[in-house]
Amino acid sequence: MRGLKDILHGIPVRQVIGNLNVAVDSLTFDSRKVGVNCLFVAVKGTQVDGHRFIGAAVSSGASAILCEQLPETTHDDVTYVQVDDTAFALGVSAANYFENPSKKLRLVGITGTNGKTTIATLLYKLFREMGYEAGLISTVKNQVGDRTVAATHTTPDPVALNGLLQEMVQTGCDYCFMEVSSHAIAQQRIAGLNFAGGIFSNITHDHLDFHKTFDAYIKAKKTFFDGLDRFAFALSNADDKNGLIMLQNTFAHRKTYGIKSMADFKAKVIESHFDGMLLHLDGHEVWVKLVGGFNAYNILAVYGAAILLEQETMKVLTALSSITGAEGRFDATISKHGVVGVVDYAHTPDAVQNVLQTIQSLRKNNETIITVLGCGGDRDKAKRPKMAAVAAKYSDKVIITSDNPRTEDPLQIIHDMEAGIPADRKRDVFSIADRREAIRAACHLAKPGDILLIAGKGHEKYQEINGKRYDFDDKQVLINAFNEQ
Numbered sequence: 001m002r003g004l005k006d007i008l009h010g011i012p013v014r015q016v017i018g019n020l021n022v023a024v025d026s027l028t029f030d031s032r033k034v035g036v037n038c039l040f041v042a043v044k045g046t047q048v049d050g051h052r053f054i055g056a057a058v059s060s061g062a063s064a065i066l067c068e069q070l071p072e073t074t075h076d077d078v079t080y081v082q083v084d085d086t087a088f089a090l091g092v093s094a095a096n097y098f099e100n101p102s103k104k105l106r107l108v109g110i111t112g113t114n115g116k117t118t119i120a121t122l123l124y125k126l127f128r129e130m131g132y133e134a135g136l137i138s139t140v141k142n143q144v145g146d147r148t149v150a151a152t153h154t155t156p157d158p159v160a161l162n163g164l165l166q167e168m169v170q171t172g173c174d175y176c177f178m179e180v181s182s183h184a185i186a187q188q189r190i191a192g193l194n195f196a197g198g199i200f201s202n203i204t205h206d207h208l209d210f211h212k213t214f215d216a217y218i219k220a221k222k223t224f225f226d227g228l229d230r231f232a233f234a235l236s237n238a239d240d241k242n243g244l245i246m247l248q249n250t251f252a253h254r255k256t257y258g259i260k261s262m263a264d265f266k267a268k269v270i271e272s273h274f275d276g277m278l279l280h281l282d283g284h285e286v287w288v289k290l291v292g293g294f295n296a297y298n299i300l301a302v303y304g305a306a307i308l309l310e311q312e313t314m315k316v317l318t319a320l321s322s323i324t325g326a327e328g329r330f331d332a333t334i335s336k337h338g339v340v341g342v343v344d345y346a347h348t349p350d351a352v353q354n355v356l357q358t359i360q361s362l363r364k365n366n367e368t369i370i371t372v373l374g375c376g377g378d379r380d381k382a383k384r385p386k387m388a389a390v391a392a393k394y395s396d397k398v399i400i401t402s403d404n405p406r407t408e409d410p411l412q413i414i415h416d417m418e419a420g421i422p423a424d425r426k427r428d429v430f431s432i433a434d435r436r437e438a439i440r441a442a443c444h445l446a447k448p449g450d451i452l453l454i455a456g457k458g459h460e461k462y463q464e465i466n467g468k469r470y471d472f473d474d475k476q477v478l479i480n481a482f483n484e485q
């Protein structure tokens with residue numbers, strides 16, 4: 001139980017109707033979850049306006065309402081607090097409600113189009129390897145120390161997020177590493193949090209359905225760094241075209257990492273294999289268990305962050321060489337006939353290109369590269385032809401298939417992707433809507449030594465079709481198909 005007045009700390013209030021000394025037992029932005037003595041925050045969403053549900057929240061027992069517009073009729077036993085921005089107020093009130101857990105541990109946020117899960121997971125594993133207790137908030141899963149909490153979003157809503165952070169504090173976590181998605185920044189899911197540092201990985205094409213323009217997408221990412229305070233660090237990728245823009249207006253200590261450009265933390269790939277690479281990292285040589293030039297950037301970001309968190313160089317390098325990446329990212333399996341299958345979460349044109357370039361660089365004798373990929377439904381349509389074009393450019397054969405069609409027609413999504421295939425490559429590309437059959441067909445086509453890339457779903461254990469999630473695991477399907485050979 002908390003007093004409403006304390007929960008509103010730090011929120012600019014326009015008007016209050018009713019008693020501010022009311023007790024609050026719970027906090028939610030969803031009228032369907034309101035109970036007795038609850039604070040309901042009305043947020044304008046992408047589908048509906050939460051203000052429509054103020055009446056329903058009061059009927060379910062809400063003792064207080066946080067809103068931008070006051071309802072026409074008010075109840076005497078309910079307190080109405082009017083603010084300019086309820087999305088912001090939701091973040092701050094959730095942080096207050098859970099007693100500002102982000103101030104009681106060191107919270108590091110990672111944003112960027114690709115690499116967030118990899119960087120956050122590596123940091124979580126690294127700090128645990130170095131003897132700290134740590135938490136993780138990521139697309140794949142959340143971790144409160146050893147305890148796994150299933151992830152619903154890349155960045156959870158403010159109530160879930162602060163609840164998780166509070167649990168981390170209660171179980172003695174010193175650090176939390178979390179992904180900060182551009183949706184979360186735009187929707188202010190991170191308002192009210194205190195970050196010890198922020199990391200930028202890169203920005204390329206994704207989510208233009210939500211942000212509308214690339215500039216708006218860049219601005220959303222930059223807002224995260226603009227919000228960091230002078231005690232935090234802001235670590236950015238100097239090789240990314242927009243890397244320095246992220247640091248333009250931040251109060252935080254500005255630091256950079258890079259392979260090509262001048263930067264505070266530098267690395268170079270010396271040797272690459274399917275099971276790891278040798279890096280020249282900040283003046284030292286280190287073997288790591290990840291592969292691909294893009295992972296050299298991820299490792300560099302992790303190393304830089306650890307140093308900025310005042311960790312000892314040799315301790316960091318030793319721990320770094322022993323940890324593995326995130327589930328479903330460049331996960332290679334070899335069949336009994338010597339076919340290499342790589343499951344990867346690449347779901348943007350840039351990620352598909354990076355993964356395929358890595359695969360090209362690893363092949364020894366010009367073996368055939370066969371890519372199986374689809375695109376998600378109810379997501380950015382503009383990336384579909386681009387992803388297909390990149391797959392065709394860097395593979396010998398492509399099988400276009402279904403990803404998570406969600407509410408869209410899978411054949412229409414496949415059609416949108418096919419539009420990206422150049423005329424002279426059409427004979428190397430075919431479409432099989434059933435993802436299982438597509439993976440089996442790829443295995444059937446492959447000769448010993450050939451390399452299959454199964455892209456787009458990585459760690460996901462389901463395929464979402466019309467609001468229902470059916471069991472589906474790319475890696476398991478691949479292994480089964482290999483065993484059928």
Ligand SMILES: CC(=O)N[C@H]1[C@@H](OP(=O)(O)OP(=O)(O)OC[C@H]2O[C@@H](n3ccc(=O)[nH]c3=O)[C@H](O)[C@@H]2O)O[C@H](CO)[C@@H](O)[C@@H]1O[C@H](C)C(=O)N[C@@H](C)C(=O)N[C@H](CCC(=O)O)C(=O)O
Nearest residue numbers: 029030031043045046047048050053153154155157181183
């Ligand atoms: C597009 C988007 O981000 N939507 C998120 C958003 O929902 P919304 O704005 O559509 O909500 P809405 O349905 O319009 O409802 C508006 C308000 O009315 C309330 N409501 C609604 C109905 C009702 O009966 N009563 C009620 O009170 C809702 O609780 C909400 O507060 O706010 C919800 C609560 O926080 C999120 O669950 C939801 O995520 C949806 C499920 C989603 O798929 N989001 C994806 C796109 C997303 O966020 N992805 C990023 C990662 C992207 C990446 O970088 O790869 C992520 O961080 O996961």
Ligand SMILES: Nc1ncnc2c1ncn2[C@@H]1O[C@H](COP(=O)(O)OP(=O)(O)OP(=O)(O)O)[C@@H](O)[C@H]1O
Nearest residue numbers: 113114115116117118139154294329344345346351
């Ligand atoms: N630094 C990087 N640069 C470019 N591509 C990358 C990088 N790191 C990973 N990738 C590619 O992007 C895919 C997704 O990586 P990861 O899950 O780490 O990104 P993410 O930013 O968390 O994605 P999401 O937005 O879905 O949460 C990987 O499977 C790989 O193909």
Ligand SMILES: N[C@H](CCC[C@H](N)C(=O)O)C(=O)O
Nearest residue numbers: 347375376379403404456457
């Ligand atoms: N976090 C990303 C994941 C995309 C993964 C892909 N499998 C898809 O479903 O589009 C999103 O929600 O856009």
Ligand SMILES: [Mg+2]
Nearest residue numbers: 116117139154
């Ligand atoms: Mg992620």
